[in-house]
Amino acid sequence: MFGLAALDLARIQFAFTMSFHILFPAITIGLASYLAVLEICWLKTKRQVFVDLYHFWLRIFAVNFGMGVVSGIVMAYQFGTNWSQFSEFAGNITGPLLAYEVLTAFFLEAGFLGVMLFGWTKVGPGLHLFATCMVALGTLISATWILGSNSWMQTPQGYEIINGRMVPADWFKIIFNPSFPYRLVHMSIAAFLSTALFVGASAAWHLLRGRDTPQVRTMLSMAMWMLLVVAPIQALVGDMHGINTLKHQPAKIAALEGHWQNEGDDPLPLLLVGFPSMKDEETKFAVGIPRVGSWILTHTWGGQIKGLKEFPKGDRPNSLIVFWSFRVMVGLGLLMIALGLWSAWLRWKGRLYVARPFLRLAMCMGPAGLVAVLAGWITTEVGRQPWVVYGVLRTADAVSPHGAGSVGLTLALFVVAYLFVFGVGIAYVLRLVRKGPQAFDLTRAAQGGPGQGRTPARPLSVPEADASVTEDKQ
């Protein structure tokens, strides 16, 4: 298909399905914790605004969660369908990690999700909060196992190779591999930031349209506090993650800095733009700030790192891609910090909810977290090529023995199905956001309860969009 080999098609398929999938868990992780916080606030303060917001975001959470589940099942099977040689070679180690994710996270989320979504009037408030918290906990446990597995593939240790297969030697070393803590914290924070930006953008959109309600204000306020505190922390964590990567995957860092070779003892500049060329082994049109590169990478003004030319040609990741994906991620991260600071300034001045340029920026930054997540994952995944288990198994040796026809067909099916299903799904999410938080009718909800007729459609439906409500009244 288009002159692409089965390997290329399998890689495109993985990149495509994974990129779609990660968007949903990122928001699920953030929203689940946000919902837990909202429900705690509601139970503590009994302020209506929190229960309104809870049910508003719960609907969006439900749609997002559903998309995460179905796109996630594809990932669970793809290791076998498309990467069977990887599973055969490394399944002894990644298998238990993924199985533990299912057992301790997926079941927990799924088991309590029903009560969280549909059980408001069927269980007591304490038990409902417990269900929300279990779902939130499940999302974090899930992140822990999957990032453990991914990190082990990036920085493998604690294994032996016996009869051409990887065999676990020390599970503690496998799980707590060198890059795991950094990757876990970095990704969890990224999920919280993505969600905060999305929540903040939703609030800003309503404020710009003159829907200045207490619920909308609370949304914006909570999102901006989150951003103010967490965005700078993310920069620090990112820096530590980078230093860790330099230690364990130096070729990745050389590629993302577009750094080909050291010139004598010269310190490294920080390249702002440039065009790394794999063929000519140089970064063209480079514009940089002298010495800052050294300081960022080695925390000294004169330090050096290995250049890409010091690695064999067959072991170099594509510098052009990671150079730019890394810059997109960092640039967006800096914008997030700026937005947080701006919000603090406006809050101090008492103009947080009315300053239109700020609200416009907050609205435009809605997808910034997710874009940064994608850019970050592209950086780390393209940057570890040509390895799938770093230094041990090459991607080219991991793929299933399918013909290009089969893989091309399934890729085409995935592209069509994903663009349609998730395109519409994202449109539904935006439609729900546009409705805005509605007043949640507590008296009506209270009529329900175990053994009684449950509350009619209200709590979980969008009033206008759901014709069943009007139908029920007829």
Next chain:
Amino acid sequence: MIENMGIDTASIWAVIIFFAVFMYVVLDGFDLGIGMLYPFVKGRRERDIMMNTVAPVWDGNETWLVLGGEGLLLAFPTAYSIILSGLYLPLIFMLIGLIFRGVAFEFRFKANDRERPIWDLAFIGGSVTAAFFQGVCLGTYLSGIQVSGRSYAGGPLDWLAPFPLAAGVGVMIAYALLGTTWLVMKTEGDLQQRMIKLAKPFAWLLLAAIAAVSIWTPLSQHQVAERWFSFPNLLFLAPVPLLVAGAVVLLLWSLKRDPFRLPFIAALALVLLGFTGMAISIWPHIVPPAITIWEAASPPATQGFALVGTLFVLPFILMYTVWSYYVFRGKITSEAGYH
């Protein structure tokens, strides 16, 4: 860390995976069945009820499929890589069916009147596709997977054969029966009456399908014939077909007298028996007919490490799953829409 200690962890893992896949088949079976029953029920309100009977639990049901897959990966990585690449196309078709079916749960209730028919269609089409291709996978698996060394050696279209395609239809029937009997239990009035009427033909069809498999596999596979019809196996295994007959009688009898839970229980028993029968036929192979569970097993360090946690966590999972079903127990009526 955890050594073998003389325990046959491979067999335990085979049982756990069997259990996970069985849980998947019965739990997701009835909610895929509901999707396939949509064409028999046209009313908007009744379709809402049907979907609402499973809306709070479908996600948990599907998780068993993931557990089955990951269990296979950890305990029998060689089998995982051979089976999943061997069943490449039918598995991908199944996954795409599950995508359309899964999102329909939320999308259908978020759609406006103009868009809803699309998601009804997605729910039907997705359920039919997923059920059919699960059966195709099962049929291909049972009829044997070509292997050379540790890799799949067959072609991409090996599943395009009479037995797998017939198995696809068989699984559709089984799921439809689970769906009708589930709805007999969860609904009332007119909708329930219609499901009672539908359950009977599906029960007969399923019996026919089980009979067909029971005749087809021993005739075409020497190993299977020997397992069932040699002495003394014949004696020990004779109760299986007898119990199948008993379950069908119970099902048909219970449908006649103001049915509630009994038809669903009988349908579950039927599926369990059919499933157990297949396991008996292939045991101890994990990739029939060539590779046994011990040949494909991951090392004790892997199986043991995963087993400790699994045996600890699984009871909790079963507990809160039961609790979740308990919270949403009882009949679903039109006023009781969760959505």
